[in-house]
Amino acid sequence: MLLTVDIGNTNVVMGLMPTRGELASQLRFPTDKRRTVREFMDGFEALVAMHGFDFSDVTGAVVSSVVPELTESVVASVRAKTNLEPLVVNYKMNLGFSIDMDTPERLGVDMIADAAGAVNDYDGALAIFDMGTATTCSVLTSDRTYIGSIIYPGVVISQDALTAQCSQLPFIKFEKPKGLIGKNTVECMYSGVLYSNAATIDGLIDRIADELGEPVTAIATGGVSRMIVPACRRKIVHDPNLLLKGLWDLYKLNA
Ligand SMILES: Nc1ncnc2c1ncn2[C@@H]1O[C@H](COP(=O)(O)OP(=O)(O)OP(=O)(O)O)[C@@H](O)[C@H]1O
Numbered sequence: 598m599l600l601t602v603d604i605g606n607t608n609v610v611m612g613l614m615p616t617r618g619e620l621a622s623q624l625r626f627p628t629d630k631r632r633t634v635r636e637f638m639d640g641f642e643a644l645v646a647m648h649g650f651d652f653s654d655v656t657g658a659v660v661s662s663v664v665p666e667l668t669e670s671v672v673a674s675v676r677a678k679t680n681l682e683p684l685v686v687n688y689k690m691n692l693g694f695s696i697d698m699d700t701p702e703r704l705g706v707d708m709i710a711d712a713a714g715a716v717n718d719y720d721g722a723l724a725i726f727d728m729g730t731a732t733t734c735s736v737l738t739s740d741r742t743y744i745g746s747i748i749y750p751g752v753v754i755s756q757d758a759l760t761a762q763c764s765q766l767p768f769i770k771f772e773k774p775k776g777l778i779g780k781n782t783v784e785c786m787y788s789g790v791l792y793s794n795a796a797t798i799d800g801l802i803d804r805i806a807d808e809l810g811e812p813v814t815a816i817a818t819g820g821v822s823r824m825i826v827p828a829c830r831r832k833i834v835h836d837p838n839l840l841l842k843g844l845w846d847l848y849k850l851n852a
């Protein structure tokens with residue numbers, strides 16, 4: 598069983614993965630750069646105990662991090678608890694695709710993991726939307742080259758910025774709007790969250806396909822994709838476990 602850790606800007610997700618992309622046990626911590634090795638070690642302890650597993654069930658470990666401040670603490674805690682050297686995802690390993698970017702070393706490894714999972718599951722040119730703290734769109738051509746990405750503010754942080762900057766706009770916890778055109782502030786904001794993000798995705802898919810000169814398969818993943826994708830007009834495959842599948846595939850290719 599594989600021990601996985603995905604260090605994102607909002608959450609650190611630890612998991613135990615017996616089969617590709619499926620977590621048998623998981624623990625989510627809010628991302629906090631002050632977290633200590635001890636806290637992560639306790640986390641792994643809880644993760645393993647939660648479903649009656651034992652550390653001897655863990656045969657490998659893989660870590661992906663877009664928060665460099667936390668990577669070393671997590672790696673040290675994995676070592677301490679499992680005696681395994683975790684595979685830390687980076688752009689130089691065997692990925693199953695090539696990267697054609699100015700500074701591949703800067704490309705977020707969450708996007709690398711998404712792409713690694715996607716090239717094994719989908720043919721042709723790909724546009725992979727990952728809707729987390731940021732929304733990202735990774736673009737791969739049909740010859741399995743990662744040619745670039747698009748990065749913009751995530752659904753939640755853009756909403757929070759709107760509320761913070763406008764005194765008459767309240768804090769909202771997203772709900773599905775009754776319709777496109779709101780009749781009161783909160784309904785107007787619900788509509789804004791949903792349809793601005795959905796329309797952006799539709800528009801980006803069209804533009805990417807135009808630029809590549811071939812149709813693209815659009816895939817969406819990440820915490821917030823479940824609420825946005827149903828409002829999109831383009832065909833989009835919702836693949837919530839894509840990054841986890843990528844971690845599994847990267848481990849198989851590199852361990
Ligand atoms: N089902 C949901 N409904 C509403 N908001 C959500 C949902 N899931 C996640 N969020 C919010 O979306 C944001 C990103 O969440 P996610 O779990 O994707 O974070 P993350 O994996 O740490 O981020 P990243 O993908 O940037 O690494 C957070 O602000 C989170 O609170």
Ligand SMILES: CC(C)(CO)[C@@H](O)C(=O)NCCC(=O)O
Pocket residue numbers: 606663703704705706707708729730731733748
């Ligand atoms: C864009 C985010 C924040 C999305 O999680 C992450 O992938 C990241 O920090 N990337 C580094 C910059 C880049 O990908 O070019």
Ligand SMILES: [K+]
Pocket residue numbers: 605606607663729730731
């Ligand atoms: K992130």
